[in-house]
Amino acid sequence: MLKRLRENKSIQGTLLALPTTAWLFVLLIIPLVLTLIISFGRRSPDGNVIYTFTLDNYIRLFGYSTNCDNGQASCFDPLYVQILWRSLTLAFNTTLIVITMAYPLAYFIARAHPKKRNTYLFMVLIPLWTNFVIRVYAWMMLLRKEGAINIILGTVAGWLHINFAPLELLYTPGAVLVGMVYEFLPFMILPIYTSLEKIDTSLYEAAADLGANSIKTLLRVTLPLSMPGVVAGTILVFIPVMGTFIVSDILGGRQVILIGNLIQRQFLDARDPAFGSSASLILMIMTLIVTYFYTRKFGFGEEIIAA
Amino acid sequence: MNPYKRAPFVIIATTLVYIFLYAPIVGLILYSFNASRANVTFEGFITERSDKVVMDGSMVVSSPCGAFHWYCDLAKNNDVLEAAGNTMTIAITATIIATIIGTMSAIALQRYDFKIKPFSQLSLYIPIVIPEIVMGIGALTLFSQLFSWVNSTFALTGDARLSLGMATVAISHIAFMVPFVTLVVQARLQGFDKSYEEAAMDLGANEWITFRRVTFPMILPGVLSGALLAFTLSLDDFVITFFTNGPGSTTLPIYVYGLLRRIITPQVNALSTVWILVVFSAVVLLQILQSRESKQHS
Numbered sequence: 047m048l049k050r051l052r053e054n055k056s057i058q059g060t061l062l063a064l065p066t067t068a069w070l071f072v073l074l075i076i077p078l079v080l081t082l083i084i085s086f087g088r089r090s091p092d093g094n095v096i097y098t099f100t101l102d103n104y105i106r107l108f109g110y111s112t113n114c115d116n117g118q119a120s121c122f123d124p125l126y127v128q129i130l131w132r133s134l135t136l137a138f139n140t141t142l143i144v145i146t147m148a149y150p151l152a153y154f155i156a157r158a159h160p161k162k163r164n165t166y167l168f169m170v171l172i173p174l175w176t177n178f179v180i181r182v183y184a185w186m187m188l189l190r191k192e193g194a195i196n197i198i199l200g201t202v203a204g205w206l207h208i209n210f211a212p213l214e215l216l217y218t219p220g221a222v223l224v225g226m227v228y229e230f231l232p233f234m235i236l237p238i239y240t241s242l243e244k245i246d247t248s249l250y251e252a253a254a255d256l257g258a259n260s261i262k263t264l265l266r267v268t269l270p271l272s273m274p275g276v277v278a279g280t281i282l283v284f285i286p287v288m289g290t291f292i293v294s295d296i297l298g299g300r301q302v303i304l305i306g307n308l309i310q311r312q313f314l315d316a317r318d319p320a321f322g323s324s325a326s327l328i329l330m331i332m333t334l335i336v337t338y339f340y341t342r343k344f345g346f347g348e349e350i351i352a353a
Numbered sequence: 354m355n356p357y358k359r360a361p362f363v364i365i366a367t368t369l370v371y372i373f374l375y376a377p378i379v380g381l382i383l384y385s386f387n388a389s390r391a392n393v394t395f396e397g398f399i400t401e402r403s404d405k406v407v408m409d410g411s412m413v414v415s416s417p418c419g420a421f422h423w424y425c426d427l428a429k430n431n432d433v434l435e436a437a438g439n440t441m442t443i444a445i446t447a448t449i450i451a452t453i454i455g456t457m458s459a460i461a462l463q464r465y466d467f468k469i470k471p472f473s474q475l476s477l478y479i480p481i482v483i484p485e486i487v488m489g490i491g492a493l494t495l496f497s498q499l500f501s502w503v504n505s506t507f508a509l510t511g512d513a514r515l516s517l518g519m520a521t522v523a524i525s526h527i528a529f530m531v532p533f534v535t536l537v538v539q540a541r542l543q544g545f546d547k548s549y550e551e552a553a554m555d556l557g558a559n560e561w562i563t564f565r566r567v568t569f570p571m572i573l574p575g576v577l578s579g580a581l582l583a584f585t586l587s588l589d590d591f592v593i594t595f596f597t598n599g600p601g602s603t604t605l606p607i608y609v610y611g612l613l614r615r616i617i618t619p620q621v622n623a624l625s626t627v628w629i630l631v632v633f634s635a636v637v638l639l640q641i642l643q644s645r646e647s648k649q650h651s
Contacts, residue, residue, distance in 0.1 A: 059465025063473045066458035066531050070476040073528035074483075077491025084494060094501075147373070150366035157359050168640065173374045175632045178591050179606045180625040183613055184377035187384060192394050194380055228377065231370075260360060281482075289484025292591060296613055306486050313490055313596070322490065330487045337482060 078330075085324035093317030103324035126308070126325075133305040134332065136219075137287040140226040141234075144283050145276060147227070148234035152275070153268070155235075156242035167239065174232035182296045185225050189215040189297065217299035225293040230286060234279035241275030242268070277344040284340075285333050305329050378629065385622035386420050392619045399423075423623035433624060436608040443519060443594075443604065444587040447526040452580040454527075455534025456572070462535070463542040477532040485529075489596035492525040493517075496597065517599030525597045526590060530583035537582060541575025574642060581639045585632065 085103055088096045107130075111123030155166040173181070188194050196212040203210035215221055245268065253263040291306030298304075305325060312322030389396035399422045418425035427433055461467070462474055480488065500515040509515065549571070553563040591606040598607060605628070612621050 055465055056467045059461045059467035060469060062461035062465065063458040063467065063469065065454035066535060067469060067473040067476060069454065069528055069531060070479065073492060073495070073525060074476065074479045074488065077488070077495045080494050080498060081487070081491050095498075147366075147370050150363050151370045154359055154363050154367040164640075164644075168636075169371065170374070171636060172629075172633060173378060175585060175589070175636050176378060176629050177589055177606055177609070177625075177632070179609045179613070180381070180628060181377065183609065183617075183621065183625065184381040186613070188377055188380055194376075228373070231374065285482065285484055289486040289592075291486065292610065306484075309486055309490060313493065319494065323494070326487050326490050329484055333484055334482065 081323045081326055084320055085327050087320040087323075089318045089320050093319075095319050103321045104328075106321065107324055107328060129303055129305055129308055130328070130332070132302070133288055133329075136223065136226065136304065137284050139223060140230065140287045141280050141284050143223070143227050144231050144234045145238075145279070148231060148238055148279065149276075152235050152238035152242055152272075155239050156245075163243070167236075170232050170235050178229065179292060181229060182225055182293055185221070185228060186216065186296055189221050189224070191216070216297065217301050219298070219302050221297040222294045222302045222304075225297040226287050226290070229290070229293060230283040233282040233286075234276075237278040237282065238272060238275040241272045241278075245271050273344055277341065280340065281337055284336060288333050289329060381622055382626045382629070385423055385619055385626045387423075387619040387622070390618055392617055392622070421623075423619040424627070426618075426620050427623050427627070430620065432603075432608065433605075433620075436603050436605045439519065439602055440588060440604040440606075443523045443526060443602075444584050447523045447530060447587050448580055448584045450523075451527045451530040451534050451583050452576060455531045455579065455583075456538050456576050458531075459535045459538035459542060459572075460568070463539050464547075477535055480529045480532055485592040486596075488529065489525075489593045492521070492528070492593065493596040496521050517597055517602070519602040521597045521599070522594050522602055522604070525593050526587045529590075529593060530586055533586065534576075534579040534583050537579035538572055538575045541572050545571050574645060578639060578642050581635065581642065585635055585639075588632065588635075 083097065084095050086099045086101070088098055088100060088102065090096045107126045109122045109124055109127050110120060111125075112120050114121040114123075151170070155163055155170075158166055190196075191212045191214065193215070195215060200210045200212065249267055249271075250263060253267050258266065289306050291304065291310045294302045294304045294307055295310075305328075309322050309325045309329065312318045312325060316322075384392060384395060386398045387395055388399045399420050458473060462470065496517060500517075503509070504514050549567050550563055553567045554560075558566065589606070590604075591610065594604050594607055595610075598604065603611075605624075609621060609624065
């Protein structure tokens, strides 16, 4: 028996990989199957799940409501569709802004002296390794009515002799957008840097020798060659922005509700796991669809692992 | 032509982005020395004898710890200490298990052929493409369904009842940490020549001795940086912990989140500052390990 084990490489490999594979199977795949099953269930009066097969949760998510003002049996309630749409557009806007901010910085680091590159990269990493919740809190302090941004604006207004009333910056969609951009910016910088750093500098010289100006070089050489980094960064930013609920919870107050907040509340406040599960699955399907079409269009770089 | 020349626009944009990255953190640290307990406006630094006029009834009048008043307060706060203890217990336990099983699967995936190999490899990418909240509520659903079934089947009562706690948090943490350990160690295994192991076998070493004397020392830097990465991921995690913790297993991120929804004193800032310093040290350590690894590599 032991001798057979010693000689059979296939069994050895299976045994070595088994703990990890089993762990991931039990904690990632089985829960997904459970979520799928529960999403077809119903809420029991004590906030548990009744296992049946109904599409009610999905129909409700896409606008069907039995809670109507005018006495009708059912009507269209855009509440949840609006939440889905808001999450999608916010993730889209965040990704765009993050690319615009990350690209020049990544380019700066990639073209810095090799000895200085690690220091610059390290400076990007430090905020990233500050806890997520703490980073949201830092923005809460800046955006408050008495916060630093209003103090600076007030001082500038004072110099210019303009009347200034502190702005209500916190608990607005803008605050959530800024918070999201701040949280996920480093995840875009790292992959873009990785792909920019790989570009052979002689390509820039060749472009210059052939008479390309710097804008032409950027558009025809740098940008196309760094696309794998942008794609990987987009995946690393878009997916978590779609699912995050702390940023909107703390910086958006009750004003900005995203799909993440919806799911969290269904599980912990409203105690309707069945409806929460259907929202969770729709979130997953939405991110997978976007990721699939995006990577199919632009290719999938190894930068995602490098980051 | 200077190969490192960058357009002025790039330099200005870079400076602005760095300011954007650091301004919130600088503000956070500054307010941890705030003399105002309400922490709404900055009332100046706390000094040993802050005999200032109490304006809004919330100023700190005297501070035996000097400028570090809020840090002293923090050290006396039992909730914080308990949360810090929980965070460390979970992170250390989960890191040890994730590192062991993650390294094992990396060796399997890199050095062996077996039936479920494609599935094992593919499952490592699940945590990357699925939003964390989906994983979190998935784990919550799994545990609550399983526990309610076990509790009713075996008619468990009182303390014997299974419920969410430290164990469920650690188990869920391992699930998202393992893929990172495996991928890091796998990359390290890819990088070195198989002929070292073959040479050892030719010289009469059996598989265990080859592993202990040749393979393991060579992948050790990869294992350590994988472990450190996993450790920081666990320390930092909010979402998965949020859904899988129970009474008595509050971690620091959960504790801070709870505070943000209630009252905020400069203590939160002091806690954040200490935290930034701790994680900063861990990242420096990781960097040193990785640079040593890349030096050995070349």
